[in-house]
Amino acid sequence: MNAPSSPHRRGLLTLGSVAVILAVWQAVAAARIWPPVLVPEPAAVWEKLITTSTEGYAGHTLGEHLLASLRRILLGCLYGIGGGIALGLLIGMVPTVRALLGPPVTFVRTLPPLAYLSLLVIWFGIDEEPKVWLLLIAALPPVAVSTADAVRGVHEDYLNAARSLGVPRWQLPWRVVLPSALPEILTGIRVAVGVAYTSVVAAETVNGIPGIGGMIRDAQRYNQTDVVILGILIIGLSGLLIDFLLQTLDRRLVPWRGRD
Numbered sequence: 001m002n003a004p005s006s007p008h009r010r011g012l013l014t015l016g017s018v019a020v021i022l023a024v025w026q027a028v029a030a031a032r033i034w035p036p037v038l039v040p041e042p043a044a045v046w047e048k049l050i051t052t053s054t055e056g057y058a059g060h061t062l063g064e065h066l067l068a069s070l071r072r073i074l075l076g077c078l079y080g081i082g083g084g085i086a087l088g089l090l091i092g093m094v095p096t097v098r099a100l101l102g103p104p105v106t107f108v109r110t111l112p113p114l115a116y117l118s119l120l121v122i123w124f125g126i127d128e129e130p131k132v133w134l135l136l137i138a139a140l141p142p143v144a145v146s147t148a149d150a151v152r153g154v155h156e157d158y159l160n161a162a163r164s165l166g167v168p169r170w171q172l173p174w175r176v177v178l179p180s181a182l183p184e185i186l187t188g189i190r191v192a193v194g195v196a197y198t199s200v201v202a203a204e205t206v207n208g209i210p211g212i213g214g215m216i217r218d219a220q221r222y223n224q225t226d227v228v229i230l231g232i233l234i235i236g237l238s239g240l241l242i243d244f245l246l247q248t249l250d251r252r253l254v255p256w257r258g259r260d
Contacts (some may be wrong), residue, residue, distance in 0.1 A: 022042055025039075025041075025042055026041060026042055029041040029042070037223055037225055038225060039225070040225050040226040040229065044226045045226045045229050045230050045233070047226075048226045048227055048230045049062070049230055052065075052215075052227070052230065057215055057218075057219075057227060058209050058210075058214075058215065058218055059209070059210075060209065060210040062215075062230075062234070064210050065209075065210045065211055065212050065214070065215045065231075066212055066234060066238065067210075068210040068211045068212075069200050069204065069211045069212040069213060069235075070238070072128070072131050072132055072135060072200065072203060072204075072211070073135055073193075073196050073197060073200055075132045075135070075136075076131075076132050076133075076134070076135025076136045076138070076139055076196055076203075077135065077136075077139045077192065077193055077196050079132070079136045079139075079140075080135065080136040080137070080138070080139025080140040080143065080192060080196065081139060081140075081143050081189055081192060083136070083140050083143075083144075084139065084140040084141070084142070084143025084144040084147060084188070084192065085143060085144075085147050085178075085185060087101065087105070087140070087144040087147075087148075088143060088144040088145070088146065088147020088148040088150075088151065088185075088188075089147060089148075089151055089173050089177065089178070091105070091144065091147075091148040091151075092147060092148040092149070092150070092151025092152045092177075092181075093151055093173065093177065098148070102148070105140075105141050105144050105145065106141070106145070108137060108140075108141050109141035109142065109145065112202075113134055113137075113138055113199040113202040113203065114202050116134070116137065117130065117134055117202055117203070117205070117206070120133050120134055121206055126206050126207040127207065130203075130206065131203040131204060131206075131208070134199060134202065134203045135196045135199055135200070135203055138192075138195045138196045138199040139192040139193065139195060139196040140192070141192075142188050142191040142192040142195060143185070143188045143189055143191075143192045144188075145188065146184050146185060146187055146188025146189075146191070147181060147184070147185050147188060149184065150180075150181030150182075150183075150184030150185055150188075151177055151181050153181070153184070154176070154177050154180045154181060155180075158176050158180055159172060159176060159177075162175065162176045182253060182254055183250075183254045186246075186249070186250045186253065186254060187250075189246065190243065190246050190247075190250070193242060193243070193246060194239070194243065197235070197239045197242070200212065200213045200235070201213035201216055201217070201235070204217065205217050212231050212234055212235055213231075213235075215227065215231050216228050216231035216232065219231065
């Protein structure tokens with residue numbers, strides 16, 4: 001009986017938590033524990049939202065900054081996810097490839113983006129290429145690892161059944177292994193998109209205008225804390241929307257997940 005009202009309750013709880021955070025933020029800012037240049041009021045950030053959306057910041061509107069960052073994330077994630085799935089299939093199905101490429105993938109997965117950003121700038125310059133490459137490298141390892149683990153977990157009975165039905169050996173990865181591993185692969189994709197999204201500020205530290213990360217970096221130089229907070233909020237809210245879309249895709253593609 002309580003099931004229909006549970007989404008309503010969750011919505012109220014979410015709104016309540018947001019209201020509490022805003023109230024605490026307003027109280028701290030109004031108390032002037034720190035100067036406004038360090039902790040601006042919510043109204044100041046709202047005013048910057050209106051200003052940057054209409055008049056722009058650093059020659060571009062807020063929408064243009066966001067679209068530029070989303071384009072980089074989309075390209076980096078598409079390349080990273082495609083390469084990660086292909087590499088994960090090879091690592092999971094071919095022991096020799098697993099021995100050769102497993103450790104390098106794990107090594108790259110442990111590196112923070114700033115560790116190789118400077119190298120990418122040396123190789124590709126300061127235009128779009130190093131940004132997309134950084135996001136690609138950030139997104140690829142989680143997908144490759146989750147795909148490889150999922151492939152190794154595919155039950156041998158599925159493969160034997162497919163062979164007995166006449167499925168050619170070269171079609172097994174696409175017709176049996178990949179569909180069976182899809183739930184874990186989608187989880188890896190969600191992780192990869194999250195990693196790429198958190199790396200966008202690092203990617204845009206070099207010639208990142210237009211871009212949300214570049215806007216944050218530029219505002220930080222001039223102590224424009226309200227713009228910095230606005231950029232952080234935009235990244236977080238758009239990230240929540242993207243994750244919601246990925247969860248919706250997950251439910252559509254693997255509706256059996258979580259069911260007995």
